[in-house]
Amino acid sequence: AQSVTQLGSHVSVSEGALVLLRCNYSSSVPPYLFWYVQYPNQGLQLLLKYTSAATLVKGINGFEAEFKKSETSFHLTKPSAHMSDAAEYFCAVSEVGNKLVFGAGTILRVKS
Amino acid sequence: KAGVTQTPRYLIKTRGQQVTLSCSPISGHRSVSWYQQTPGQGLQFLFEYFSETQRNKGNFPGRFSGRQFSNSRSEMNVSTLELGDSALYLCASSPGQLGADTQYFGPGTRLTVL
Numbered sequence: 001a002q003s004v005t006q007l008g009s010h011v012s013v014s015e016g017a018l019v020l021l022r023c024n025y026s027s028s029v030p031p032y033l034f035w036y037v038q039y040p041n042q043g044l045q046l047l048l049k050y051t052s053a054a055t056l057v058k059g060i061n062g063f064e065a066e067f068k069k070s071e072t073s074f075h076l077t078k079p080s081a082h083m084s085d086a087a088e089y090f091c092a093v094s095e096v097g098n099k100l101v102f103g104a105g106t107i108l109r110v111k112s
Numbered sequence: 113k114a115g116v117t118q119t120p121r122y123l124i125k126t127r128g129q130q131v132t133l134s135c136s137p138i139s140g141h142r143s144v145s146w147y148q149q150t151p152g153q154g155l156q157f158l159f160e161y162f163s164e165t166q167r168n169k170g171n172f173p174g175r176f177s178g179r180q181f182s183n184s185r186s187e188m189n190v191s192t193l194e195l196g197d198s199a200l201y202l203c204a205s206s207p208g209q210l211g212a213d214t215q216y217f218g219p220g221t222r223l224t225v226l
Binding site for chain 2: 034036041042043044045046049090092094096097098099100101102103104105
């Protein structure tokens, strides 16, 4: 079975600083990878997805992620954090069919 | 297009009762998946329905069941509720392709079991 590991359950950055959220996956086949964001009392919103077309994937709100097969990683970055980025972020891999296997999530705190 | 809608948004039940949650997918989407989100277990896949058939199932007991109607709307039922069933239940819809489908999530139904 595929699995996803998100390093760091909580990440704190200053406004304007680089955001780096880490995600490693295990998969025996080329995966489809996703990053979702969840704001309090809301559902999940897709930030970006990797489908093997390009290793650097650009998403919404200035986020991007790079697929590195050799490291089995799909880390999420944003050059400059904004207060509105404070939320919980989930990395996920698509398993059989449309089943998503999620990481445990990383809560991002942005300090002013 | 309207997004995924879930009703009700909040629900309080007592142990032993049963509950039905509803999900209306984005227009044109034929696949509906359900997930349970809890602080302890995180996000876990319950099942997926496509064209009124269950296409995939997670590791949940038989108390959790679902169905999909011809208009792609889906319902999820939990019988004999337990305290541990308290969770946010999320529904996601997608066009129905396998693998690379983007799933769009609804706002969830917050179930509290007392």
